[in-house]
Amino acid sequence: MTNLRATPSAPADLDGGLASLRGDCARMAPHWAAPEHAASRPVSPSRIHGVTVPTRSARLLDAMSDYGD
Template identity: 55%
Template sequence: MEKPLRPPAEPESLDQLRGDCARMAPHWSVTSPSPVVVPVPPEALRGVRVPSRSARLLDGMSEYGD
């Protein structure tokens, strides 16, 4: 009897996740050119609000909160 397939383990760090994505990137096809990204000056971000729940989530992640 064959063993059931197990789902892949969750990444344990942001670096591991980025590495996993980099290894998968050659398998993805690009159908359109990348959009031009124009930096936005901080002054233009007035009125942007981050929900406290989201801020706490990021604060609890060592890659972001430390």
Template identity: 60%
Template structure:
């Protein structure tokens, strides 16, 4: 068993972390958004959906 006492955490822990993140943000690269390619429904085979899930999906509004 160790007798070491852990140093007390900084009172400004969260504020300090937010400041560190704000300083580093300009260095982070934002990747370009990849848009998934749509697949024609006729090409999708072998997928089964439970009846309850199918009813839920049927009730949802279609969005492009």
């Protein structure tokens, strides 16, 4: 049998600022479990490759003053 009862969701605050976003994150944090820390191992330089960015995305970032200028 399917449980059709839905839990009410918080209304989206589209005009909220950073404080609103931080509050949303603080309310959601208990719902996410942190993964156990795995020891990182060195990566061979031969396995490191460049990053491919689609031309359209590169142009978009280039047009943003925070990134392109």
